[in-house]
Amino acid sequence: MAKISVYFNDASSRSMSGKLGKKLENYLYRHDIAFRSPESLNELHSSLAQDVNEECEYIFSVGGDGTANTILQNIQGTNVKLMVIPTGTANDFASELGLNLNVDRIMKVFLHKTYQNVDVLKVNDKYMLTNGGIGMTSNVAEKINHDRKAIPGFKKLMKLTGSKIYPLYFGKEMIGPIKKYKLHIESKDFPYLQKEVSAAILMINNQAKIGGNFLIAPETKNNDGKFNVTIFTHDSKLELMKCTIMMMQGKYPQNDPNIISFETNEVDITAIDEDMTFFGDGEVLQKGRSFLIKNIPQSLNVCSYDNQLLYCNSFSLDNVELMR
Numbered sequence: 001m002a003k004i005s006v007y008f009n010d011a012s013s014r015s016m017s018g019k020l021g022k023k024l025e026n027y028l029y030r031h032d033i034a035f036r037s038p039e040s041l042n043e044l045h046s047s048l049a050q051d052v053n054e055e056c057e058y059i060f061s062v063g064g065d066g067t068a069n070t071i072l073q074n075i076q077g078t079n080v081k082l083m084v085i086p087t088g089t090a091n092d093f094a095s096e097l098g099l100n101l102n103v104d105r106i107m108k109v110f111l112h113k114t115y116q117n118v119d120v121l122k123v124n125d126k127y128m129l130t131n132g133g134i135g136m137t138s139n140v141a142e143k144i145n146h147d148r149k150a151i152p153g154f155k156k157l158m159k160l161t162g163s164k165i166y167p168l169y170f171g172k173e174m175i176g177p178i179k180k181y182k183l184h185i186e187s188k189d190f191p192y193l194q195k196e197v198s199a200a201i202l203m204i205n206n207q208a209k210i211g212g213n214f215l216i217a218p219e220t221k222n223n224d225g226k227f228n229v230t231i232f233t234h235d236s237k238l239e240l241m242k243c244t245i246m247m248m249q250g251k252y253p254q255n256d257p258n259i260i261s262f263e264t265n266e267v268d269i270t271a272i273d274e275d276m277t278f279f280g281d282g283e284v285l286q287k288g289r290s291f292l293i294k295n296i297p298q299s300l301n302v303c304s305y306d307n308q309l310l311y312c313n314s315f316s317l318d319n320v321e322l323m324r
Contacts, residue, residue, distance in 0.1 A: 001031050002058055005051045007044070007071065008037045009063030009087070020062065020085070023103045041070070048074035056080060058110075058303075064088015065130060069281035072127050076120055076300060083110060083303040090163040090282060092130045096207045096222060098305030105305065114306040117298035118222045121206055123278055124286050129222070129300070131210040132280030133203035134271070134291070135181055135232075140169045141279040163212030167248055178237050182272040187229070189264035197260065200240060201232040202269065204280070204293055213250045217261070225297040229267055231260040265295040 006024060021035050038044035051059065052075060059075060061068045062085045075082065086094035086101055097116075099106060121128045132138075144165060147154050158165050180198045203210075205217040205228040217228035234240035239258060246253050253259065269291045278286040 003054075003056050004028065004031055004033045004058040004060060005047075005056050006033065006035045006060040007047075007062060007067070008035070009061075009067040020103070024060070027103070027107045044070060045074060052078050052080060058083055060085055062087055064091055065093050065281040066283045068093055069128060069283050072120065072129060072281075072300070076127050076296075079301075081115060081301045081303060088282075089158050089165060090211050092207065092210055092212075093281070095209070095212075096130070097302060099303075106303075109303045109305050112306070114304060115301055116223065116304045118300050118302055119206060119225060119227070120296045120299045121204065121227055121280070122294045122296055123204075123280060124288075124290075124292055126280070126285040127296075128204075128206070128280030128285060130207055130281050131203060131205045131216065132278060132285065133201065134183075134269070134276045134278050135199060135201040136173055136179070137170070137201050137203065138277045138279045138284075140166060140173055141282055142277055142284055143173075144169055145282075145284065166211040166214075170244070174237065174241060178234070178240060180233075180235075181274075181276065183231075184270040184272060185229075185231075185267065186270075187262075187264045187267040189262050190229075190267070191260065191262050196272070197231055197233060199231045199233050201230075203230045203232075204228070204267075205230060209250075213248065215247050215250050215252050218252050220263070223298055225295055226263045226265050227293070227295050228261065228263055232258065233260060234258040265297075266293065268292045 006021065025033065036047055038047055048071060058081050059071055060083045061071050064086065065088060067088065068082070068084050071082065084094045084097060084099055085106060086099060094100065099109065148158065161168065178200050180200050182196060182198055183202060184196050186195060203216055205220050206222045208217050208220050209215055216230055220228040232240060232243065234243065243253050243256050243259065271289045275288055277284055278291050
């Protein structure tokens with residue numbers, strides 16, 4: 001019998017917690033399962049700390065990338081396994097793991113014990129799983145999060161648009177003049193002798209895509225001990241638009257001379273003239289001038305979909321051996 005805690009994010013999943021919870025309960029009735037809907041961030045952290053102390057084996061994150069990120073801050077470095085049930089906006093991490101909002105599929109993953117260890121990125125003293133960075137894309141994430149809290153009905157709009165909300169806000173950001181930031185880059189893998197760059201966007205990528213289909217780092221994987229750094233140094237708004245539109249279409253601009261891209265396990269980024277906001281997993285992680293990003297190789301155990309499950313026979317809980 002496994003000990004499981006299921007966390008419902010108030011923003012993206014609480015409205016469906018009854019129906020979804022019932023489905024999960026029907027599958028997992030033989031296990032020690034607790035459903036939690038924290039009313040505040042403090043309550044969430046307190047509840048997760050209790051789960052870790054009581055050696056909970058599985059945390060189910062019902063929400064988006066931000067929900068998984070909040071849970072990550074509490075379970076990184078523990079033996080807890082993470083299951084992501086995506087009900088958020090972009091659901092980038094769930095997509096990378098082959099998971100969607102299909103309870104039958106999710107239960108196949110759980111009951112067939114298909115797990116993998118993935119890299120976690122540490123940004124100063126915070127953790128992230130997918131993609132993040134500073135500059136224009138950080139401004140987009142910050143504005144979306146602000147409007148989600150400040151504008152009535154905005155959460156429903158996000159539900160309707162899904163990951164398309166990000167290119168919509170990015171397009172709005174492109175209306176004004178391009179703001180470039182002076183950055184100092186320190187990394188043994190940085191491909192230039194000159195360490196200072198001027199860039200509109202700097203992205204840190206632990207997987208190939210962000211925001212659904214935005215192809216930012218085609219060769220990047222979340223389990224190889226490295227992450228990707230992509231720097232957009234475009235002076236021309238038109239050239240930056242061409243580049244990002246191509247990425248939004250799932251294509252990579254191979255010959256763009258204004259892109260600096262490299263793989264590393266550590267990079268130290270300093271904003272020279274002003275404080276900046278670093279976003280990761282769709283959330284604001286840090287604010288300041290200096291961001292030290294390190295890879296912690298394969299340090300989180302997550303449930304993931306194995307294509308071989310497609311060929312498995314259908315099953316009943318009566319025929320599945322209980323997990324330990």
